[in-house]
Amino acid sequence: MNFTSLLIEEKKASLHIQEARKKAQELIEKARAEAEKILKSMTSEEKVRKLLEEYEEEVRREAEKILEEYKQRAEDLKSKAVKRIEEAAELIRREVLGCEL
Amino acid sequence: MSSDQIQALKEEIWRRAREKAHEILRDAEAEAKRIIDGAKKRAEEALKDRLEPEKLIIRRRVLGRAVSEGRRLLILSKNELIEKAFQKAIEKLEEDANSKSEAYRNFLIKVLDRTLSLFSDSDEDLIIYANRSDMPFLKERIKQISNPLASRIRFEEAEIMGGIIASEADGRRVYYGTIEGLIEALKPTLREKVAAILFREVGKI
Numbered sequence: 001m002n003f004t005s006l007l008i009e010e011k012k013a014s015l016h017i018q019e020a021r022k023k024a025q026e027l028i029e030k031a032r033a034e035a036e037k038i039l040k041s042m043t044s045e046e047k048v049r050k051l052l053e054e055y056e057e058e059v060r061r062e063a064e065k066i067l068e069e070y071k072q073r074a075e076d077l078k079s080k081a082v083k084r085i086e087e088a089a090e091l092i093r094r095e096v097l098g099c100e101l
Numbered sequence: 102m103s104s105d106q107i108q109a110l111k112e113e114i115w116r117r118a119r120e121k122a123h124e125i126l127r128d129a130e131a132e133a134k135r136i137i138d139g140a141k142k143r144a145e146e147a148l149k150d151r152l153e154p155e156k157l158i159i160r161r162r163v164l165g166r167a168v169s170e171g172r173r174l175l176i177l178s179k180n181e182l183i184e185k186a187f188q189k190a191i192e193k194l195e196e197d198a199n200s201k202s203e204a205y206r207n208f209l210i211k212v213l214d215r216t217l218s219l220f221s222d223s224d225e226d227l228i229i230y231a232n233r234s235d236m237p238f239l240k241e242r243i244k245q246i247s248n249p250l251a252s253r254i255r256f257e258e259a260e261i262m263g264g265i266i267a268s269e270a271d272g273r274r275v276y277y278g279t280i281e282g283l284i285e286a287l288k289p290t291l292r293e294k295v296a297a298i299l300f301r302e303v304g305k306i
Contacts, residue, residue, distance in 0.1 A: 002102055002104070002107045005107065005111075006107060006110055006111065006114070009111045009114050009115070010114055013114045013115055013117070013118030014118070016115075016118050016119070016122055017118055017121050017122050017125070019122070020121070020122030020123075020125040020126055021125055023126060023129070024125045024126055024128065024129030025129070027126070027129040027130060027132075027133045028129055028132055028133055028136065030133070031132070031133030031134075031136040031137050032136055034136075034137055034140070035136050035137055035139070035140030036140070038137065038140045038141055038144050039140055039143060039144045039147070041144075042141075042144030042145065042147065042148050043144060043147045043148055043151060047148075048148070048151055048152065048155075051148075051152060052152065052155055052156070052159065055152075055156050055159060056159050056163065059159055059160050059163045059164065060163055062163075062164065063163045063164050063166070063167035064167070066164065066167040066168060066171060067167045067170055067171050067174075069171070070168075070170070070171025070172070070174050070175060071171075071174060073171075073175060074174050074175050074177075074178040077175065077178055077179065077182075077300065078178055078181075078182065081179075081182045081299040081300060082182065082185075084298050084299050084301075085182065085185050085186045085189055085299070086189065087298055088183075088186035088189075088190075088294075088295040088298045088299055089186050089187075089189035089190040089192075089193055090190075090193070091291075091294060091295065091298060092186065092187060092190035092193075092284070092287075092291055092295065093190050093193045093194055093197070093204075094204075095287060095291055095294070096190070096194060096208075096280060096283050096284055096287060097194070097197065097204045097205060097207070097208040098204075098208075099283055099287060101211060101212060101215040101278065
């Protein structure tokens, strides 16, 4: 009788382990499905397009800064050069009137 | 075997079973995590491989356009300043021509001498076009010099800033010695010199 009850417990314990194996298998299958989903969503056309749009916006802001720098350079250039127009005009005048014909 | 011993054995069976089940689930969880982490890593790499070339193209296109536009702005600013210098020079030359400054009179003499030299082999009459205010000076100069051409020169008025245009009567040969013509002829060379003055701290145009 005692041995029988031990065998029954042994059987129950074995079922408990089997149940754990089943759950483990489910866990892994769920992970595989999740992995597949991750791969698909990360490389989807929509995702790629959205990321590229965001990147282009970022680069555009950078481009605006570059253009602003050039505008500033052009302004600096004008403010410095404008003081020398008289000197340059005098050079032209001298060269024209003094030109070897 | 006593009932206590049986109970102890049962407990041992269950302890081992629970431990085994726990181990199985722990391993499964670790495997699941590995699968998901691996997928995330692979997805990120795939995404990176997909995005990087496109990003490079976008970057080159957008920044390249900005740099081109910036350079264009700089060149336009430089050209504008160079043109202002030429405009100012024209005003100065007009002032010279109107006031008959010494430099301008020397210039007229030089142009006239050059004309007489160029047409010295001509049998044709010579027409000299000049602005009205330069006529007296040119006529006086012709009188002063002894040149076989002198008697065959005819003066006519022209709407020019200064200098002269000389033409054989039959129009076969023409010499342009006007201020306007010289400015245009010298412009390419002068632009370099003007740019060197205007932009000496910022390099050549």
